[in-house]
Amino acid sequence: MTGKKAAETRRTSIGAQRNPASQDAILQAAEEILVEGGLGSFSIEAVARRAHAGKPTIYRWWPTRTILLLDVYHRQKFVDIAPDTGAIETDIFQLLSDLLEFWNTGHGGAVFRSVIAEAQTDPAASKALAAYMAERYQQGGEIFRRAKARNEVADWVVPELAMEIITSFVWKRLLTDRLEIAPEQLRLVVRHLVHGLKAQ
Amino acid sequence: MTGKKAAETRRTSIGAQRNPASQDAILQAAEEILVEGGLGSFSIEAVARRAHAGKPTIYRWWPTRTILLLDVYHRQKFVDIAPDTGAIETDIFQLLSDLLEFWNTGHGGAVFRSVIAEAQTDPAASKALAAYMAERYQQGGEIFRRAKARNEVADWVVPELAMEIITSFVWKRLLTDRLEIAPEQLRLVVRHLVHGLKAQ
DNA sequence: ATATAACGAAACGAGCCGTTTCGTTCAAGT
DNA sequence: ACTTGAACGAAACGGCTCGTTTCGTTATAT
Numbered sequence: 001m002t003g004k005k006a007a008e009t010r011r012t013s014i015g016a017q018r019n020p021a022s023q024d025a026i027l028q029a030a031e032e033i034l035v036e037g038g039l040g041s042f043s044i045e046a047v048a049r050r051a052h053a054g055k056p057t058i059y060r061w062w063p064t065r066t067i068l069l070l071d072v073y074h075r076q077k078f079v080d081i082a083p084d085t086g087a088i089e090t091d092i093f094q095l096l097s098d099l100l101e102f103w104n105t106g107h108g109g110a111v112f113r114s115v116i117a118e119a120q121t122d123p124a125a126s127k128a129l130a131a132y133m134a135e136r137y138q139q140g141g142e143i144f145r146r147a148k149a150r151n152e153v154a155d156w157v158v159p160e161l162a163m164e165i166i167t168s169f170v171w172k173r174l175l176t177d178r179l180e181i182a183p184e185q186l187r188l189v190v191r192h193l194v195h196g197l198k199a200q
Numbered sequence: 201m202t203g204k205k206a207a208e209t210r211r212t213s214i215g216a217q218r219n220p221a222s223q224d225a226i227l228q229a230a231e232e233i234l235v236e237g238g239l240g241s242f243s244i245e246a247v248a249r250r251a252h253a254g255k256p257t258i259y260r261w262w263p264t265r266t267i268l269l270l271d272v273y274h275r276q277k278f279v280d281i282a283p284d285t286g287a288i289e290t291d292i293f294q295l296l297s298d299l300l301e302f303w304n305t306g307h308g309g310a311v312f313r314s315v316i317a318e319a320q321t322d323p324a325a326s327k328a329l330a331a332y333m334a335e336r337y338q339q340g341g342e343i344f345r346r347a348k349a350r351n352e353v354a355d356w357v358v359p360e361l362a363m364e365i366i367t368s369f370v371w372k373r374l375l376t377d378r379l380e381i382a383p384e385q386l387r388l389v390v391r392h393l394v395h396g397l398k399a400q
Numbered sequence: 401a402t403a404t405a406a407c408g409a410a411a412c413g414a415g416c417c418g419t420t421t422c423g424t425t426c427a428a429g430t
Numbered sequence: 431a432c433t434t435g436a437a438c439g440a441a442a443c444g445g446c447t448c449g450t451t452t453c454g455t456t457a458t459a460t
Binding site for chain 2: 039088089113119122130147151158161162164177188192193199
């Protein structure tokens with residue numbers, strides 16, 4: 001009868017300090033809810049239930065739903081934003097391919113979609129997303145800085161802007177649920193981006 | 201005293217038929233709420249209050265919040281997706297410029313952002329958005345079909361895919377709240393897209 | 401040894417959800 | 431001319447989630 005309770009080993013306070021076990025359980029439950037049910041199912045209440053945590057515990061450390069969402073997001077492993085294959089076209093192919101795979105196979109896609117959606121409603125999420133993207137463009141621009149040093153790309157190319165352009169396409173695919181792109185198809189996309197649309 | 205009521209001219213039934221005045225008031229209130237408060241403030245309850253309409257009236261004609269949102273969206277005036285200036289580069293500049301202005305100055309931006317955000321949660325919105333985008337790519341692809349006839353763009357360019365690529369950039373700007381792009385800056389973006397990133 | 405803070409559970413009032421009931425207005429059918 | 435029936439706005443419903451408060455318990459920090 002009471003053995004059930006013992007097996008479930010209820011978490012409790014470990015004194016006047018934060019309990020890492022609760023923290024982990026909450027973040028993991030939050031991620032699972034996002035992956036399984038999307039942002040629509042994501043609420044403090046739902047996370048508390050799933051994590052067997054008290055709502056006050058969550059509100060103490062994550063004052064808003066958005067902050068909890070962003071914490072889940074920042075705990076993810078991210079792909080290498082600036083692969084170095086030696087050629088600009090294969091660099092871009094590698095980057096987009098890695099992004100698509102990360103979003104498609106892991107939990108990254110569902111979480112990132114949710115962050116973008118949240119940013120359409122919550123200014124705090126919008127601000128955090130903007131800061132994160134600026135940093136990523138800066139890092140990823142390295143691809144183009146290297147290529148310019150090799151005289152492989154035109155000198156008027158702005159690394160950060162080029163980065164934004166090439167990632168825009170996969171963003172749109174993420175948001176419209178069309179992440180599954182065959183390698184030949186992706187190569188064609190990269191060809192459009194690298195060689196431009198105009199006849200030579 | 202009672203003159204106040206008379207001035208507010210309460211709407212009522214016009215018999216066993218839909219009341220266009222109520223329909224208009226509801227759709228207008230819905231749009232205003234989206235523009236002023238975003239998707240977070242958008243609820244049937246809020247729309248009913250603002251439109252001085254009964255909730256059953258709304259639920260009768262728009263069974264879900266998503267359907268009402270999509271109706272607001274479809275009532276918008278849309279920009280010409282396939283301008284014909286005679287050259288591919290100016291066509292694209294015109295198109296992106298029109299889109300940015302439409303989103304930035306009117307109500308279109310707030311409404312479209314909301315549709316995209318809703319699509320991250322509601323499959324019905326996702327489906328509707330996908331269908332709409334496919335249609336727009338088809339229409340807008342005309343830019344590239346014309347340019348190919350002029351031998352202005354490479355023959356391996358896929359009109360619908362090229363359309364998706366060039367609109368992806370402004371999508372991302374819309375979703376990250378950076379719609380204000382100076383003409384020179386936009387011209388630079390178009391240059392990246394049209395001439396590609398690689399040195400000739 | 402005492403004060404302090406975190407923990408999970410439970411319950412709170414407030415507000416929104418989608419539905420139902422009500423009295424009304426008026427077109428459509430007889 | 432009369433009846434039927436549908437649409438209208440208002441109000442109230444039960445059910446749910448929200449963010450907060452209260453409670454008894456646990457264990458660190460002083």
